[in-house]
Amino acid sequence: MQFAFNLTEFLSFDTERSLLSRFINYLIFKLTFETLSNSPETFIKHIPMSENKKWIPVVAEGEAPLIQPVDLDAFRDHNRKKSKALIDKTMTEEEAIVKFVNDGDYIGFELYGTVRCPMSLTRALVRSGKKDFRIVGQGVHELDLLFAADLVREIDFTYIGLEVFGISGNMRRRVEDGSVKRIVEWSNAALTWRFKAASMGIPFIPSRSMLGTDTFKKSSAIAVECPFTGDRVALLPALIVDTGFIHVHRADKHGNCQIDGISGFAFEMSRACKNLIISAEEIVETDEIRKHPDKTIIPYYLVDAVVHAPYASWPGEMSGLHERDDDHYKMYVQQQKTQEGMDAYMKEWVYDLPDHKALLDKIGKEKLQELTLKED
Amino acid sequence: MTQEYSPSELLICLASRVMEDGSTAFIGTGIPMLAASLAQAMHAPNLVPVFEFGGTGAILEKLPLAVGDMRTYNKGIAASGICDIMETSQRGFIEFGFLGGAQIDRYGNLNSTVIGDHAKPKVRLPGSGGGNDVGSACWRTIAIMIHDKRRFMEKIDFVTTPGFLTSPNAREEAGLPKGTGPYRVVTNLCTMGYDEETKQMMLLSLNPGVTVDDVIENTGFELLMAEEITHNDPPTSKELKILREEVDPDGLYRK
Numbered sequence A: 001m002q003f004a005f006n007l008t009e010f011l012s013f014d015t016e017r018s019l020l021s022r023f024i025n026y027l028i029f030k031l032t033f034e035t036l037s038n039s040p041e042t043f044i045k046h047i048p049m050s051e052n053k054k055w056i057p058v059v060a061e062g063e064a065p066l067i068q069p070v071d072l073d074a075f076r077d078h079n080r081k082k083s084k085a086l087i088d089k090t091m092t093e094e095e096a097i098v099k100f101v102n103d104g105d106y107i108g109f110e111l112y113g114t115v116r117c118p119m120s121l122t123r124a125l126v127r128s129g130k131k132d133f134r135i136v137g138q139g140v141h142e143l144d145l146l147f148a149a150d151l152v153r154e155i156d157f158t159y160i161g162l163e164v165f166g167i168s169g170n171m172r173r174r175v176e177d178g179s180v181k182r183i184v185e186w187s188n189a190a191l192t193w194r195f196k197a198a199s200m201g202i203p204f205i206p207s208r209s210m211l212g213t214d215t216f217k218k219s220s221a222i223a224v225e226c227p228f229t230g231d232r233v234a235l236l237p238a239l240i241v242d243t244g245f246i247h248v249h250r251a252d253k254h255g256n257c258q259i260d261g262i263s264g265f266a267f268e269m270s271r272a273c274k275n276l277i278i279s280a281e282e283i284v285e286t287d288e289i290r291k292h293p294d295k296t297i298i299p300y301y302l303v304d305a306v307v308h309a310p311y312a313s314w315p316g317e318m319s320g321l322h323e324r325d326d327d328h329y330k331m332y333v334q335q336q337k338t339q340e341g342m343d344a345y346m347k348e349w350v351y352d353l354p355d356h357k358a359l360l361d362k363i364g365k366e367k368l369q370e371l372t373l374k375e376d
Numbered sequence B: 001m002t003q004e005y006s007p008s009e010l011l012i013c014l015a016s017r018v019m020e021d022g023s024t025a026f027i028g029t030g031i032p033m034l035a036a037s038l039a040q041a042m043h044a045p046n047l048v049p050v051f052e053f054g055g056t057g058a059i060l061e062k063l064p065l066a067v068g069d070m071r072t073y074n075k076g077i078a079a080s081g082i083c084d085i086m087e088t089s090q091r092g093f094i095e096f097g098f099l100g101g102a103q104i105d106r107y108g109n110l111n112s113t114v115i116g117d118h119a120k121p122k123v124r125l126p127g128s129g130g131g132n133d134v135g136s137a138c139w140r141t142i143a144i145m146i147h148d149k150r151r152f153m154e155k156i157d158f159v160t161t162p163g164f165l166t167s168p169n170a171r172e173e174a175g176l177p178k179g180t181g182p183y184r185v186v187t188n189l190c191t192m193g194y195d196e197e198t199k200q201m202m203l204l205s206l207n208p209g210v211t212v213d214d215v216i217e218n219t220g221f222e223l224l225m226a227e228e229i230t231h232n233d234p235p236t237s238k239e240l241k242i243l244r245e246e247v248d249p250d251g252l253y254r255k
Helices: A007-011 A019-036 A040-052 A072-081 A093-100 A119-128 A141-148 A169-176 A188-200 A266-270 A286-291 A326-335 A339-351 A356-363 A365-371 B007-018 B031-042 B082-090 B131-137 B170-174 B212-217 B237-247
Strands: A058-061 A106-109 A133-139 A152-160 A182-185 A204-207 A222-225 A232-237 A241-251 A273-283 A296-298 A305-308 B024-027 B048-051 B096-099 B114-116 B121-124 B140-145 B181-187 B190-194 B201-206 B224-231
Touching: A093 A119, A093 A273, A093 A305, A119 A141, A119 A241, A119 A273, A119 A339, A119 A356, A133 A141, A133 A188, A141 A152, A141 A169, A141 A339, A152 A188, A169 A339, A169 B121, A188 A204, A188 A232, A188 A266, A188 B082, A188 B131, A241 A266, A241 A296, A266 A273, A266 A296, A326 A339, A356 A365, B007 B031, B007 B140, B007 B181, B007 B237, B024 B031, B031 B096, B031 B237, B048 B082, B082 B131, B096 B131, B201 B212
Parallel strands: A106 A133, A106 A241, A133 A152, A152 A182, A241 A273, A273 A305, B024 B048, B024 B096, B096 B140, B140 B181, B201 B224
Antiparallel strands: A058 A222, A204 A232, A222 A232, B114 B121, B181 B190, B190 B201
16 A cells, blocks of 8 residues: 655645644545555546535636526426416417417427428417517528518527528528527537426536537537536526427327427427427327326426317428428428528418418328328 | 449448447438448448437438438337437447538538628528537547538638647547547548547548549648558449448439
């Protein structure tokens, strides 16, 4: 058993105590760590642990202000007041938006690419005349419609584009002409973890993403020295959404929701919303939900409105039910390249149709049948 | 006899050869999907592809069209969500990560956010998406790029996704996980790696018909040279057959 006495180490050790007790503690410390690990690193790494317990040094700050404040107590109050009764929450897209969306709200859509995107709610939102939204995206076709209608003022931005079809012309026009007043950058994981923090009811969550980049610089994250390890971590503020939109495979009239296949960030975002509007391919009896409770991703008490909307993800796909309408997408990709093209698209496919049923009639039974997956 | 092939087909084959059997790879839309699918059929039947929105271990019989479509968990071993995948990566389970971008610098930092000033952009690009997360937490990242001076730049307009940042130790100093970082850059001209000491980009091997001068001419910064620069084999007839007949029979991405 051996260890080396190091004067510099000793002088920086436990500085608040008397010399004698410091010496005894130092001996114990050295015996414990150097005989156990024989690694000088272990010792050095443990010094900041005891010292930093008193404060957490901020090492870098993102420049952007929070576009949605973190008010956990207001969120708790809101959740306390939310009805826990098993009431019928079914209504139309239009009714849900009148009831739960206001001008200037912070809104969120859950989706992945063109998959399971709540498009019937998006079209109703565009037609509703409500405006000046702050949004969280992850956006493909749904945010495109909001940009086309010039409804977006501030964005917590991670990815907005048309995936394999390229850059979104609508997003470019609104960002480059200054209609969007503020863009705050994040990564996909960062935004989902921000939902997770809200879902946990805590003010922030530490992460090892974002660090060292301009993505961090243009975010509202903060980097600190971890009080336990001394390493730098990014603190991501909780993200509480005013009104969220999620499309699911099936729900009952109370709002218990099940999703087939991967679930993206539905679990986290549904728990981070003050108001949550659900659209569902199918409305089922509660008994059906109870047969497979393990599949319930969103329990009813999180939900404020349930809209029955088959093919609501069109022209995107719905896992296990229907495919993406690539013919429509190819046409859309051409249209969205110019403002004129997009205006014509919006008139034909959004403004001139009163509701989702009118859209389905316009697409036609034959096309819908063609997109529907056949059971193997 | 060498068969004709397109530049995309060459990129797909080169990226596919980098992936190792029995390892994990974080797969994005486009070329990485085809490369992973080809690798599974060629030399890496036990490659576990991981897709950001929850698909793990799919058998890539049909080409996914998006990172969240149902083919990303076709005959898969798990279908979870984005948190599970990102957290799995953050705890060190994902070996390879694929990245792309509009601009890259000598340290492998990537820009997919903006051309010009962030507040008044010349071109607003799609943003980080999962790129920053892949570049932060995967052990080894592979960038797939078109090789020209407008993309290989001394100073990129915006660091969306971290490479080695600004110096050999900058990643760790910033708090990024130890031992992670850029590994390869696969382009239509060559394959590059990074110098052990300086962590700067280094030419490793040339694509068929390409010279060192071609690469230098199309790179906007001083590229380091490996001691011995080798040549990448063209796609084999077996690779091309699988790619054309099984991986992408409709030719969605091969042009």
